[in-house]
């Protein structure tokens with residue numbers, strides 16, 4: 068059944084907030100969420116009374132979800148939602164908040180992702196991540212997501228004839244982008260030899276294929292153009308979005324994601340083609356997922372990802388600026404905030420307030436999310452095409 | 460070539476034993492159910508009772524039609540689709556065992572799954588899949604080569620799931636019986652380094668003593684399970700150098716509850732079969748479990764041989780059945796306790812044996828040789844529960860289907 072997506076008329080994305088990440092933090096997810104709200108109020112003059120919609124995403128706020136956060140931080144919204152889908156949560160937050168604003172269920176929705184990272188957080192998150200993981204993934208060497216993605220990478224490389232160099236090119240380009248971002252955790256230049264010779268983690272993955280878990284928070288606001296004007300906020304429009312879960316469960320090993328199912332809708336609703344897009348912020352827990360998204364989202368012909376990577380410059384001044392803040396591979400993975408940093412960086416490039424270097428032409432961007440390796444593959448996918456509206 | 464384990468001769472007493480870690484215990488109830496089948500060496504997967512769809516990992520409902528799932532025997536064949544070698548992990552158990560190879564297998568019956576890999580299998584290879592119990596006692600899929608090769612079971616990863624007697628120091632609690640002696644010879648044939656053979660009464664000679672005591676890999680040692688002092692003394696001397704302990708002791712007399720049996724026979728049965736096992740476990744398991752994580756010469760298994768009537772009771776062997784029921788219960792408790800340390804606990808359930816104490820029971824009966832061979836196989840395969848003989852197999856099958864009916868059927 069063909070779906071006709073209603074337009075996102077009357078919806079503005081604004082006020083991207085990033086609280087500088089830390090490798091480890093003794094604080095809680097609540098503390099980090101509060102830090103995001105504090106920074107938001109300083110930058111926008113929004114108060115608790117103005118905020119009538121809240122979306123929250125976190126892996127480390129246990130036992131609290133959005134309701135605990137709302138009470139903890141003294142909010143009183145008319146609408147709220149909890150989005151526990153990690154790398155896909157940012158795109159899903161845009162979709163849900165946008166419709167809430169359009170329908171009038173909420174006027175000013177603040178979307179917050181916050182995660183802390185204690186010394187033992189990573190292991191605790193793994194232990195309780197999902198039932199299938201407990202039963203059928205972690206008992207197998209307990210390599211965590213590294214092992215699962217290693218298998219996906221090994222398979223993807225064989226299927227599409229890639230070598231480690233292609234993944235290295237992505238990691239190195241993102242590191243170069245990170246070098247301009249003062250708050251990226253890893254800014255030291257990376258060259259191909261260092262990438263190839265790094266410590267093995269789970270073959271074929273080596274150290275620079277893996278993100279560094281850290282603590283941090285990201286936030287943005289979804290509201291109407293009228294409210295944005297009142298608060299003097301620069302705005303970005305949503306042109307089209309897609310979301311898909313548990314697609315292609317028949318594939319023996321994941322080499323494509325749910326985007327493939329809906330990609331035509333995404334581009335046709337936006338009235339753009341991939342070649343019209345100025346930059347892409349795609350989820351990057353591992354380079355293989357970046358490659359998968361570029362191919363599945365139509366930036367190259369299916370099966371031609373090797374050539375596309377070799378032919379494309381992914382740095383900020385390049386043909387397709389990619390993960391311009393350095394992405395998670397260089398800026399760090401702050402839990403669920405990793406699923407929002409692609410959104411906040413995209414908004415910043417559109418409204419010309421980047422953390423690092425500005426892309427020269429940056430009005431049309433693509434955001435893509437990928438989340439929840441519940442067992443042997445990522446279950447949740449989503450994407451959004453956005454466009455600069457008003458810069459104030 | 461199968462990567463082989465090295466065997467050192469002596470543990471340095473000055474080096475502190477490492478704290479042992481076992482793999483994670485967190486599992487769903489459905490996966491724990493798989494462990495019951497894995498314990499018997501069966502390969503089962505969930506099959507939908509309505510649409511016959513076969514799924515994995517364990518679920519509570521069919522993902523195709525939401526029907527009810529049941530465990531069914533499945534073909535073990537699979538193909539290796541992709542693999543990785545894990546070098547880095549936050550898990551304390553696997554940190555001691557990396558690099559560790561796993562892969563994605565495609566089972567011929569449909570589902571894909573992660574599995575531990577034998578060192579001889581490569582991507583594209585045809586596999587034979589086993590459900591093994593890992594060091595935490597939980598089920599795990601292990602991919603073996605389809606073609607049997609020499610020393611295949613000595614693979615390093617595979618050996619973490621098994622208790623092969625090769626190169627091991629083994630204590631048998633009662634060497635005075637035919638079972639104890641047959642088992643000794645079979646263990647040595649299977650490569651055991653030494654068998655310490657318990658003798659409850661050094662003054663009283665036993666049948667077969669002359670030939671077995673001459674064997675260079677056998678050492679007859681004083682061990683009387685009826686005496687706490689004797690068991691303790693034995694454990695002080697041998698607890699630190701026993702890798703596998705096998706309890707072969709059993710007190711068997713015919714006799715019913717009301718008419719033919721004597722209270723003294725019940726007391727004797729309880730004292731050897733129940734208290735004897737408890738003394739043995741109490742004296743040896745703390746020392747053995749402390750050594751179960753050692754890199755060189757770990758203690759790996761505790762095995763008990765007991766009567767199948769532990770499940771059903773038996774009117775004419777009332778004291779044997781009652782004491783065996785208690786024995787089975789003790790072993791189950793011990794298994795749970797030892798799963799925290801990684802020491803594997805095995806049970807071998809036997810039917811009536813061909814000896815003077817089972818004259819009243821008609822054939823088929825099991826021989827000491829059958830029992831000995833089964834014990835070796837169960838250790839080699841890491842199979843927790845083994846049934847020896849047609850009577851034991853038949854009773855177990857009936858008991859699995861309907862325990863109360865099976866108990867009633869043993870009443871004539």
Ligand SMILES: [Zn+2]
Nearest residue numbers: 507510521524
């Ligand atoms: Zn079904």
